Amino acid sequence: MKAHLRVFVEVENLGKAINALTDAGITGFYVLEYKGLSPQDWKGFSIKEDPKSAISLIRDMATDAVLVCSVVEEKKVDGIVDALTESLKGEKYTILEVPIRRIIVNYGDQEKAERTETWLLEKDVQCFYCGEKAIQKIKIDTNRAKIWCTNCGTTRHYVIKGSEKGWDDEH
Amino acid sequence: MSIEKWNLKKSANCFKCGDATIHDVEVDTYTLKISCRDCGFTRYYKFHMVETPAQRD
Structure with missing residues (x-):
């Protein structure tokens, strides 16, 4: 069984997170940059529904963050989480472990x-x-x-x- | 930026005909051209930008 590991970190901690993941044995990963608001920051907010206000709120309030994702063997997850916890001590991060039911890979036209x-x-x-x-x-x-x-x-x-x-x- | 034209060769499978053949690679200041000696298929690249060490610091 494999798991999809999603690690949300602030941009400045991307290097630390990738190094910890690599040391813990991941074989590949992909990265998505995003702007986000954590529940603590978002609590109590409501926004005007016009697109301009919504976009300006995201620009002004949201934090630049990165999502690092990797597909790993389920048995490796605990070791990877320990390595991340150690490496990102004192930093803000979120880790999600999502079970994978099926993986279909098409290598396209090999030739x-x-x-x-x-x-x-x-x-x-x-x-x-x-x-x-x-x-x-x-x-x-x-x-x-x-x-x-x-x-x-x-x-x-x-x-x-x-x-x-x-x-x-x-x- | 002025660069003397380079003429290089690369053995590879052609993107078009698929044969393993020699490709001529011509590198000029503003263009880069790759042509298959077997089928003549040619790809053209144009200069986009230059990145200097000073820009990275």
Whole structure:
């Protein structure tokens, strides 16, 4: 049996939470940023129902927080919770453990996924920014690419503009 | 920002034809172009932004 562990923390404690989760043995996670009001902060409030008032209240009152989620083996949950409790001592956090009844994963078109893997290339040249001759790393994804200098870290970002059909389609 | 054009090669399965082949990767200041030598399928990327160490500090 697996469980969906949801850890609500304030933005400044995200690193601590992720490190504690990793040390406790999670294999992957996802993060959602949100704005929230805890029951203590919200108690006694009522808002005007027009969208402008509601949005301004969220902007003015709500706290920036992060939700870290992970799917873990049920037997590991107690250890993970202990690690989080220890790491986030004195901080504000909420942990939810939700049992998972079923997981369905579709890996999509495996062949296509293999074709769209990330490419990593290197070029040893002078960096346009720091002027040093250093390895320039190039990472190319389907929709974006980036090139960074291993000496100074200056990074150029590129985004997909379009594609052109091959020769086979022209005939 | 002026950068000399780089011509690189990458062996990979083509996104379009799926064959394992050589791809030419041309990197210019404002463009990046990848073309499959087998089927000619080409992807174009345009320059978006530059991030310098000073911006990160």
